[in-house]
Amino acid sequence: MNRRAIPLALAGAALLPVLAHAQGNSPRADVPPENLAAAPPERLARMLYEAGSFSHATAQIGAEKATNPEVKRFANFEIQEQEGVAQAMKLAGHDFPMASFGNDRGKMLESLRGANGADFERMFLEVQERGHQELLSLTSAIMAGNAPAPDKIAATLSNNSIKEHLILIGTMQGRR
Incomplete structure (x- = not known):
């Protein structure tokens, strides 16, 4: 780790328990980084x-189908965030082909498309929560591993937003 980044990392780590105490349980990664x-x-x-x-x-499905204004706003923020992360990854030198969703992810997309109303919003928030847990695991692993600096920068910037999103999802689900 760069010595100049240590004070920043320590300051961020010091704030996490405060945020967790103020907002409920701290977000956690399902797969240890x-x-x-x-x-x-x-x-x-x-x-x-x-x-x-x-x-x-x-x-995108959430932005189209959600009737709860908070869920719809969250979906639109998530679209913008993921477009920004994809752009950051391109700037970092990655040129991945368009993702295809087979198996479980494809089935989940179909389930979301078929659901409506409160059932849709419950399912959407559950899918977003699981996805954000996965994203948190991955960004944490990139930050801790031997990834190139541009990847670590993108992961570091994304990591705190992911934690905030997990707290928002929990709030919308009535758990926080």
């Missing part, structure tokens, strides 16, 4: 791109 940190940096970047693309695709 240390289990992913040994993966090759290009593989982690690809996994982050695919998870972000799925989050973008589900958010």
Whole structure:
């Protein structure tokens, strides 16, 4: 780690318990980042791109179908965020092909498209929560691993937004 980044990292780490106490439980990564940190940096970047693309695709459905204004606003913010992350990854030198969603992700997209009203919004928030847990695991692993500096910068900037989104999702679900 760059010595100049240590004070910034310590300041950010010091704020997490305060934020967690103020907002409820602290967001956590479902897959411990240390289990992913040994993966090759290009593989982690690809996994982050695919998870972000799925989050973008589900958010587009949310922006179209949500009737709750808070859920609709969240979906639109998520679209913008994922477009920004994809652009940052391109600037970092990644040129991944368009993500395709087979198996579980494809089925989940179809389920979202088929749901309506409160059932849709419940399902949408559950999908977004799982997706954000995955994104948190991946960005944490990229930050802790030996990824190139541009990847670490993108992951660092995304990481705190992901944590905020997990808190917002929990609030919309009535858990925080």
